[in-house]
């Protein structure tokens with residue numbers, strides 16, 4: 001379980017310390033998924049960076065993994081940042097394999113998975129290209145292939161499907177869902193799409209506007225339930241989430 005207690009983080013502006021998130025407490029059970037939604041600038045990325053151990057300064061509070069305050073570098077964390085984190089001087093194939101190489105995961109054990117992922121993410125004919133030769137959506141798929149191939153203990157993704165057209169997004173959401181069903185990787189992801197949060201987040205955390213605090217933590221009965229998207233209960237659930245965000249933005 002990931003437990004986050006009284007987490008606050010700030011950034012230095014020219015003259016002062018500006019809070020980004022304030023007093024966040026929540027927990028994410030092992031093997032579950034958690035979607036984080038909230039207004040732009042509310043601190044969602046900062047929250048993910050804190051869990052990933054990338055926020056080196058300016059934060060307070062406690063983050064534990066299975067009860068221990070271990071250094072995140074000691075845990076197999078897969079982090080996909082908003083701008084995908086590709087290395088421009090490495091080919092697509094090298095970028096996909098980079099996470100495993102850094103974490104010393106033998107690639108020989110992942111060849112089959114790699115082939116499946118490359119096919120499912122539509123990257124077969126792009127493997128020898130460099131990131132600059134790809135569209136934004138293709139770059140995002142490379143970033144996803146990298147974290148999915150790593151199959152980490154904890155998967156953190158910042159707006160993982162944002163650069164994809166709607167049809168590709170839905171198909172890759174399904175790729176993620178089926179991978180998650182196979183391996184039950186503990187996952188926290190940020191999204192601006194309510195329907196995406198509802199499809200892929202067993203728990204949904206709603207952030208307030210800046211500086212972010214938790215407005216609501218919701219156990220989601222519609223996780224993985226594409227069959228329910230036309231139902232009245234589903235539409236009401238999505239509508240209520242939208243109202244919560246709208247109210248927060250208009251206050």
Ligand SMILES: Nc1ncnc2c1ncn2[C@@H]1O[C@H](COP(=O)(O)OP(=O)(O)OP(=O)(O)O)[C@@H](O)[C@H]1O
Pocket residue numbers: 011012013019020038039040041042043044045046047210
């Ligand atoms: N490196 C930085 N230096 C100074 N301020 C920062 C820095 N990174 C983020 N901030 C500020 O911290 C606040 C939270 O930013 P963050 O990126 O975490 O929000 P977010 O909810 O992920 O936003 P978005 O949905 O637009 O991606 C914002 O007000 C932002 O301007």
